[in-house]
Amino acid sequence: MRIGIPSTLAYYEYFPFWEVFFQELGFEVVSSPTTTKAILDWGVQHTVSDACVPIKLVHGHVRALAEDNVDVIFLPRMVRVAPKETFCPKFLGLPDLIQASIEDLPPMLSPRIFLRYGRMSLFRICGQTAHSLGASPIKGLRACAKALDAWHVFLRSVRRGMTVAEALGIRQRMKNTVQGPRLALLGYPYLINDPFVSANLLGLLEERGVQVLTAEMAPPGALKRLSRQMPKNLFWHYSNRVVWAAMYYLDKGMVDGVIHVTAFGCGPDAMVSKLVELEAKGKVPFTTLSLDEHSGQEGIITRIDAFVDMLVRKKASA
Ligand code: SF4
Numbered sequence: 001m002r003i004g005i006p007s008t009l010a011y012y013e014y015f016p017f018w019e020v021f022f023q024e025l026g027f028e029v030v031s032s033p034t035t036t037k038a039i040l041d042w043g044v045q046h047t048v049s050d051a052c053v054p055i056k057l058v059h060g061h062v063r064a065l066a067e068d069n070v071d072v073i074f075l076p077r078m079v080r081v082a083p084k085e086t087f088c089p090k091f092l093g094l095p096d097l098i099q100a101s102i103e104d105l106p107p108m109l110s111p112r113i114f115l116r117y118g119r120m121s122l123f124r125i126c127g128q129t130a131h132s133l134g135a136s137p138i139k140g141l142r143a144c145a146k147a148l149d150a151w152h153v154f155l156r157s158v159r160r161g162m163t164v165a166e167a168l169g170i171r172q173r174m175k176n177t178v179q180g181p182r183l184a185l186l187g188y189p190y191l192i193n194d195p196f197v198s199a200n201l202l203g204l205l206e207e208r209g210v211q212v213l214t215a216e217m218a219p220p221g222a223l224k225r226l227s228r229q230m231p232k233n234l235f236w237h238y239s240n241r242v243v244w245a246a247m248y249y250l251d252k253g254m255v256d257g258v259i260h261v262t263a264f265g266c267g268p269d270a271m272v273s274k275l276v277e278l279e280a281k282g283k284v285p286f287t288t289l290s291l292d293e294h295s296g297q298e299g300i301i302t303r304i305d306a307f308v309d310m311l312v313r314k315k316a317s318a
Pocket residue numbers: 052053054055088089090091188238263265266267268269
């Protein structure tokens with residue numbers, strides 16, 4: 001049996017887990033190809049027009065898997081993986097949205113990921129998922145343990161300074177001798193690490209000698225401590241990590257500037273952008289890059305050239 005996983009959204013955080021889980025159960029795992037114009041265009045045409053670009057994109061990726069004749073599409077309903085927060089509402093309703101928008105799909109497997117009791121809940125979900133695919137729940141528990149090991153290897157690579165795209169093998173780091181400014185490039189992993197949607201932002205910054213720190217590289221223990229300093233945290237999983245990472249890098253004085261990458265039409269980002277801007281105010285320069293299906297590389301190059309140039313001059317005159 002071939003299990004198809006769309007390579008967008010939670011893929012950028014959990015693919016190493018689910019890949020090993022299904023392989024341990026004896027299934028072939030197929031991820032959709034990296035984003036292309038055709039995949040994005042298909043998603044744009046088949047989604048409500050006011051959706052954010054990642055939601056349009058996932059429609060195109062699911063379609064690509066269906067065209068690849070996978071037997072099952074795996075699209076978990078991401079609800080909660082940490083206390084007192086949920087995923088953005090568009091994640092919560094995603095399996096329903098996809099099924100309502102795309103006809104003739106293969107069967108969809110969408111376990112509800114709500115980790116009320118942490119690891120225990122995860123093992124229960126894995127046992128049930130294995131059972132729903134005809135494998136024994138015990139086999140599911142063993143596969144879950146192996147998948148957790150693989151996922152921790154992935155997380156360690158990212159915490160040691162790899163971008164998620166590098167840890168997933170989507171791109172390779174260039175050898176660069178230029179030592180430019182250090183930037184916090186903050187935004188959702190499915191935006192920053194998708195070379196097509198972000199117009200290769202990571203590569204463009206690397207070419208300019210910029211050292212990039214992303215939200216996923218920040219140590220989770222430190223982020224947790226910072227979260228307790230907030231009078232109130234946001235409700236949404238990825239949004240919280242962007243705000244906490246901004247606080248972490250700015251408090252430690254680790255960066256010369258901050259770029260917040262946002263998706264046009266993202267509701268949570270209206271708050272995230274303001275909070276990150278306020279954190280950076282009076283400390284380091286801050287700018288926002290808004291991405292949508294029309295984002296061209298030229299516009300992004302102009303913006304980052306101006307921003308990086310300003311940081312270099314500021315550093316030189318300090
Ligand atoms: S957090 Fe924003 S960009 Fe991500 S799915 Fe929700 S609305 Fe879209």
